[in-house]
Amino acid sequence: MKDSEPILNVYLSHRLHFVEVAASIVGCRAKAEDIVQDAFIKATLVHDKGTHIQNPVPYLLQVIRRLAIDFLRFGRIRNETDIADSAIQNLLSDPRSPETYLGNSEELAIIENALAALPERVRLAFEMKRFGGCKLREIAVALDISVGRAAQLVSEAMLACQTALDQAEPRN
Incomplete structure (x- = not known):
């Protein structure tokens, strides 16, 4: 750590x-904090490998800009947690009460209906990603599409699930 003090x-x-x-690029202060921390870690690793960073401020600014742009390009599809993803994670966890179980069952039914209404390729991409744990590259190969298109299909399915959950009548 002493070598990384500068x-x-x-x-x-x-x-x-x-x-x-970072916030001016991504539009979210919380995500900007994450990006700045990631940039610091990257700079520390570079420095610890023996590369001397002569101008650390411009170097870190450049790393931050690149990470922020990468987030804008890829992060929204791959990394953001949204309502539908949270609902799915809740369904996979052990419910703590009968009310939670009932709420999760209702959400599951809404998600199942939303997925059933999607085109097969969109539904399949979503299921491979969320339930099968496949990477976008694996989905792209299986469906004979580009990685970007695979990400779009998964995002489309997530949006459909989130929209269905948003439109459902709230529970009491």
Whole structure:
């Protein structure tokens, strides 16, 4: 850690500025905080491997910009947690009460109906990703499509599930 102190000092003294830069790109302060932390870790790893970073502030700003742009390109599809994803995760966990079980069963029925209404390829991509644990690359190969198109199909299915959950009548 002692070798990384210059990077740490720059990170600590410029963190608020770094977060502002990232937030101006991604539009979310919480995600910007994550991006800045990721940039710090990347810079620390580079520094610890023996590469001397002569100008750490511009270097970190460049890493932050690239991570933020990568998030805009790929993160929204792959990494964001939304209502439908949370509902699915809740369904997979052990319910703590009969009310939770009933609520989860209702959400599951809504998701099942939403998935049943989707085109087969969209539904299959979603099931492979969420239930089969397949990577987008594996889905693309299985469906003979590009990785970007696989991501679009999964995103389309997630949006359909989320929309169905949003439109469902709220429970009492």
